[in-house]
Amino acid sequence: MHSSLKEHELAKPGTNFMVVDCGGGTVDLTTRKLLEENQLGEITERAGDFCGSTFIDKEFIELLKREVGNSAVNSFINEHYGQLQYLVQNFCQDVKLKFTGDDLNCKYELDLEALAPKLLPYITGSERDSMLIEEWMIVLDYKIVKSMFDPIIDRIIKMIRVQLNNSEKCSAIFLVGGFGQSKYLQKRVEEEFSDLVENISIPNQPIAAVLRGAAIYGKSLQESKNMKNMNNLKCVIATR
Numbered sequence: 001m002h003s004s005l006k007e008h009e010l011a012k013p014g015t016n017f018m019v020v021d022c023g024g025g026t027v028d029l030t031t032r033k034l035l036e037e038n039q040l041g042e043i044t045e046r047a048g049d050f051c052g053s054t055f056i057d058k059e060f061i062e063l064l065k066r067e068v069g070n071s072a073v074n075s076f077i078n079e080h081y082g083q084l085q086y087l088v089q090n091f092c093q094d095v096k097l098k099f100t101g102d103d104l105n106c107k108y109e110l111d112l113e114a115l116a117p118k119l120l121p122y123i124t125g126s127e128r129d130s131m132l133i134e135e136w137m138i139v140l141d142y143k144i145v146k147s148m149f150d151p152i153i154d155r156i157i158k159m160i161r162v163q164l165n166n167s168e169k170c171s172a173i174f175l176v177g178g179f180g181q182s183k184y185l186q187k188r189v190e191e192e193f194s195d196l197v198e199n200i201s202i203p204n205q206p207i208a209a210v211l212r213g214a215a216i217y218g219k220s221l222q223e224s225k226n227m228k229n230m231n232n233l234k235c236v237i238a239t240r
Contacts, residue, residue, distance in 0.1 A: 016043055017172040018163060018197075020156070020189075022179035025052045027156050031167040043167045051155040053096065053179040059148040060091050067138055068112075068131060072122035080118040087116045099145050100183040108145065112136040146184075153188050160189065164196060172199040 015034040020027065028048035033041040061084075065073045077084055087110070095108045112119055113136040123131055164170055173193060175186060180202060190200050 016168050016170050017174060018170050019174050019176060020160060022156065022175060022177040022185065023052045024054045024178060025050060027051050027159065029159060029163055031163055031170060044163055047159055047163060049155055049159055051152050055152050056096055056148050057088050057092065060088065063144070064138070067127070068123045069127045072119065072127065075122045076119045083116055083118050090115050095140055095145060099149065101146065101187050104142050106142050108140040110138040112138060149184055153185055157188065157192050160193065170197050172201060173197050175202045
């Protein structure tokens with residue numbers, strides 16, 4: 001994080017910056033002030049919400065239910081959960097991570113016959129007829145994928161806005177965590193806040209940034225002489 005501040009010529013005492021940790025289950029954020037000797041002061045209390053990337057996975061499962069039927073998907077989940085996880089993993093790799101929001105004509109295909117063959121026997125009636133016509137392909141276009149992302153990202157943007165309203169001028173926003181790698185999330189945050197915050201940055205290794213930050217934060221808790229007053233807690237920022 002310190003290297004990111006240096007990159008934008010912000011590594012000086014008094015600089016305020018926000019860290020938005022976008023994980024799988026939750027998104028947590030806090031605004032910090034860089035103090036002397038690379039220490040950090042907390043400007044706002046930590047805030048969080050259940051709006052991580054796994055909620056997009058849940059939207060995909062809901063879409064799957066609409067395509068092949070609730071009963072088919074529920075039976076598939078109960079009897080072949082491992083294969084469901086494999087299908088969701090492929091959705092993440094081939095759709096969720098690749099979606100940027102730039103290409104209005106983008107289209108993604110997931111082959112159920114190849115990725116989830118044990119789902120097929122559970123699909124009956126009109127849903128089976130439709131899937132046979134589509135050759136067992138689930139087709140996701142721009143509008144569909146965007147509709148999966150937007151409700152989740154809207155909640156993240158709302159949290160960031162509340163933090164900005166409750167803090168002093170913020171010089172930078174850092175998106176970290178696995179979900180922070182999403183190009184579409186980055187695009188939406190930049191569109192919303194580029195006029196308010198001069199630098200919106202994604203560390204080269206956003207997941208590693210979280211791990212280093214957690215280790216540093218834990219060390220600071222052990223070494224703190226006053227554990228009762230958490231608002232005055234200071235922790236050392238990584239200089240790597």
